[in-house]
Amino acid sequence: MADVSRIRLGAVYAGATIGPLAGGLVAPMLPELSESLRTSVTDVASSVTVYFIPFAVLQLVSGTLGERWGLRRTVRAAYLVFVVASLGCMVAPNLGVFLAGRAVLGAANAFTSPLLLASLGDLVPRERLGRAVGMYASCMSGGQSFSPLIGGLAAGVDWRLGFAVVAAVSAMLAFAPPLGEPRPGTEAPPWRPLLSPRMGLLSTSALVSFLGSAGLPFLVALYAHDFLAASPEMAGVALVGFGLAGLVLGPVWGTVCDRIGGRAVGVIGALAGTGLVAVIGLTGSLLSLALWWTVAGAASSMLTVSLQNLTMSAVPGNRAGAVSVVSGFRFAGSALAPTAWLPVYHNGSTIAFVAAGSSQLIAAAALLCLRGRDDPAAVR
Numbered sequence: 001m002a003d004v005s006r007i008r009l010g011a012v013y014a015g016a017t018i019g020p021l022a023g024g025l026v027a028p029m030l031p032e033l034s035e036s037l038r039t040s041v042t043d044v045a046s047s048v049t050v051y052f053i054p055f056a057v058l059q060l061v062s063g064t065l066g067e068r069w070g071l072r073r074t075v076r077a078a079y080l081v082f083v084v085a086s087l088g089c090m091v092a093p094n095l096g097v098f099l100a101g102r103a104v105l106g107a108a109n110a111f112t113s114p115l116l117l118a119s120l121g122d123l124v125p126r127e128r129l130g131r132a133v134g135m136y137a138s139c140m141s142g143g144q145s146f147s148p149l150i151g152g153l154a155a156g157v158d159w160r161l162g163f164a165v166v167a168a169v170s171a172m173l174a175f176a177p178p179l180g181e182p183r184p185g186t187e188a189p190p191w192r193p194l195l196s197p198r199m200g201l202l203s204t205s206a207l208v209s210f211l212g213s214a215g216l217p218f219l220v221a222l223y224a225h226d227f228l229a230a231s232p233e234m235a236g237v238a239l240v241g242f243g244l245a246g247l248v249l250g251p252v253w254g255t256v257c258d259r260i261g262g263r264a265v266g267v268i269g270a271l272a273g274t275g276l277v278a279v280i281g282l283t284g285s286l287l288s289l290a291l292w293w294t295v296a297g298a299a300s301s302m303l304t305v306s307l308q309n310l311t312m313s314a315v316p317g318n319r320a321g322a323v324s325v326v327s328g329f330r331f332a333g334s335a336l337a338p339t340a341w342l343p344v345y346h347n348g349s350t351i352a353f354v355a356a357g358s359s360q361l362i363a364a365a366a367l368l369c370l371r372g373r374d375d376p377a378a379v380r
Contacts, residue, residue: 008123009132011176015075015116016136017143018082018170019109020243023051023334024147025162026102027217028236029155031225036159037095041222045338048218050099051106052335056328058110063324066115067189071320078111082170090163105166113140114324121312121319127258130309134254137305141246141297148217148243152236189318194325198314201370203329205266205363206307210333211340212359213273213300217242219341219356220280220293223349228286238286241294246301253305262309263367269302270364277357281350303363304330310370 026033026047033044066074085108089101117136124132154162193199217239224230224238257265276296283289307326315322337356345352 007176008119011173012116012119012123013135013139014176015079015112015173016139017146018079018166018173019055019113020140020143021147021150021169022082022086022105022109022166023048023055023331024144024217025151025154025166027221028148028152028232028239029159029162030218030221032155032159032232033098037092037098039095042342043095044098045218045342047099047102048338049335051102052215052331053106054103055106055109056330056332056335058107059114059324059328059331061324062110062328063114063118063320063322064189064191064194064318066111066324067118067318067320071115071119074111075115076174078108079170079174081108082112083167083174086163086167086170090160090167110324110328114327115320117308117327118312118320118323129312130258130262131251131254133308133312134251134257134305136250137254137301137308138247138250140304141243141250141301143243144214144217145240145243145247148221148236148239150236152232152234152239155232155236189321191318191321193315193317194321196315198370199322199325201366202307202311202314202326205270205303205366206326206330207333207336208359208362209270209273209300209303209307210330211337212333212356212363213277213296214242214304214330215334215337216277216280216341216356218338219345219352220289222345223281223353224286224289227349228283228289230286234286238290239293241290242297242300245294245297246304249298249301250305253302254309257306257309262306263370266303266306266310266367267364269299269304269306270360270367273299273303274357274360274364277360278354281353303360306367 030041030044034041085101085104089098092098092101120132120136150165151162220239221235224235253265273296276299279292283292311322311326312319341352341356344355
């Protein structure tokens with residue numbers, strides 16, 4: 001039985017990589033995509049938004065639906081859609097087809113990431129849940145780390161190779177989904193508890209956490225290209241540190257959440273991230289950009305792990321629904337980031353990074369508004 005549990009956990013952690021891998025793949029390859037698809041960089045940058053909008057919107061319902069349909073069948077079907085959509089992007093002859101493939105990828109991811117995270121509540125004892133959530137966040141950061149690297153390396157040869165990698169990984173994961181049975185009829189998880197003040201505060205924090213930090217790889221890559229004359233390969237390497245920091249520190253932040261509470265950890269992460277993102281627009285070399293972006297990744301990971309821990313206990317009767325809703329707002333931040341920051345960037349790169357970083361202050365304020373008894377650490 002212990003071996004089965006380890007296999008299930010391994011499947012959950014491995015599946016955590018696919019969403020960030022697919023979502024961030026295009027960041028370092030925007031110039032190559034624009035040339036290949038015969039369009040502008042601004043137009044092809046919309047592929048980031050097109051991916052994250054369906055991903056964010058569908059997560060408002062995907063967790064609850066996944067609980068009803070069963071995690072096994074839902075996640076496996078989503079992985080198979082990943083395969084088809086990735087191959088569609090790979091062979092896209094024009095921007096329209098490419099954007100359609102990106103939208104389908106985002107929709108499929110709405111039925112993997114939150115369901116996988118929610119399944120940890122059934123696989124891990126409560127006293128070790130914080131660390132398990134941190135490990136999950138670490139694996140997501142791993143996908144985020146290697147996504148720009150894979151995208152940059154692929155762009156140096158042929159950008160289509162990046163989508164071939166996503167298709168291959170998704171095909172392998174389709175045979176290792178977590179277990180979970182549907183809950184039909186009166187046993188189906190309720191929707192109403194998702195509309196609570198606490199869920200509103202967590203969702204607000206989640207949205208700005210990605211709008212002002214984790215959703216900025218495209219902006220950092222453009223800054224590296226425009227001001228530091230970096231090649232796609234080197235821009236991809238410079239971006240890796242953000243996710244690597246989360247990969248290494250995710251379990252650490254999870255353990256800290258178990259000890260002092262997710263709210264305190266989240267406030268610290270948001271305040272630290274504010275200053276660290278603002279500094280990016282002042283860097284004058286690729287090395288300094290990579291270093292500051294890596295430290296910003298550590299702060300972002302701290303905020304993300306805290307929000308995931310707080311959300312896991314927000315709606316006990318519908319854990320997957322709560323996780324998917326908050327996750328939807330988190331990635332809505334990524335969807336809105338290009339629209340919000342590109343116009344500011346074109347008027348001043350420094351101002352863009354300062355404005356983006358400062359938006360995380362909203363997350364700190366929202367978390368401070370959570371009552372102490374809502375924090376898992378406070379109830380113990």
